[in-house]
Amino acid sequence: RKSVSFSSVRALGALISERLSKGSEKIDLETLEQVVQLPLAWKQCIDNLCDIVKPMLEEPKPPGAFLELLENACRAGSVALPLAEAVGGRELRYLMLAQGDIGVKILLALAKGRVLLKETVAALKAPVLDRLPLAELVELVGVLAMERPDDPNLQPALETRIKSPVAAPLLSK
Numbered sequence: 001r002k003s004v005s006f007s008s009v010r011a012l013g014a015l016i017s018e019r020l021s022k023g024s025e026k027i028d029l030e031t032l033e034q035v036v037q038l039p040l041a042w043k044q045c046i047d048n049l050c051d052i053v054k055p056m057l058e059e060p061k062p063p064g065a066f067l068e069l070l071e072n073a074c075r076a077g078s079v080a081l082p083l084a085e086a087v088g089g090r091e092l093r094y095l096m097l098a099q100g101d102i103g104v105k106i107l108l109a110l111a112k113g114r115v116l117l118k119e120t121v122a123a124l125k126a127p128v129l130d131r132l133p134l135a136e137l138v139e140l141v142g143v144l145a146m147e148r149p150d151d152p153n154l155q156p157a158l159e160t161r162i163k164s165p166v167a168a169p170l171l172s173k
Contacts, residue, residue, distance in 0.1 A: 029056055036076060037075075047082075050082050050083055050086055053086060057086060062102075064105065066087045070087045070088055070091060070106070070115075071113075074112065088109075092106070101136070107140055108139070111140055111147070121144055121151050124154075124157035129161060141157060
């Protein structure tokens with residue numbers, strides 16, 4: 001099996017960027033998740049990528065349905081920030097409905113990608129906070145603290161989860 005050269009991937013990225021910049025492409029979510037991983041000419045096609053994803057984000061899908069796209073857009077870096085913010089904003093709006101570990105995966109993707117950090121910190125309250133596994137919450141708060149060390153909402157989020165209901169009034173004095 002032959003491997004694809006980096007120059008071939010770059011050429012494919014340039015071709016896709018050119019097609020996307022014309023604004024006539026229709027792409028499904030799975031394809032978009034893959035396209036975002038390519039070395040695109042982001043300045044050339046970011047606006048049209050955002051236009052392509054906008055109707056997808058309005059579809060009735062559960063929280064986490066766009067997690068892979070969010071993670072891939074975050075990995076693409078600051079050039080893909082408008083796309084990451086659009087997808088991240090949609091995931092944050094439905095975060096209260098997240099089941100299992102989906103909520104913490106969304107929040108970690110945003111925090112590690114340095115996307116919508118203020119909004120990510122603001123999401124650390126009930127009922128979302130109560131559903132986050134403690135180990136992942138500690139990791140999440142650590143990542144957020146590196147980016148927003150002076151955010152007054154980080155410490156209460158962690159303390160709320162650690163304090164027992166009986167000890168909470170005693171510890172807050």
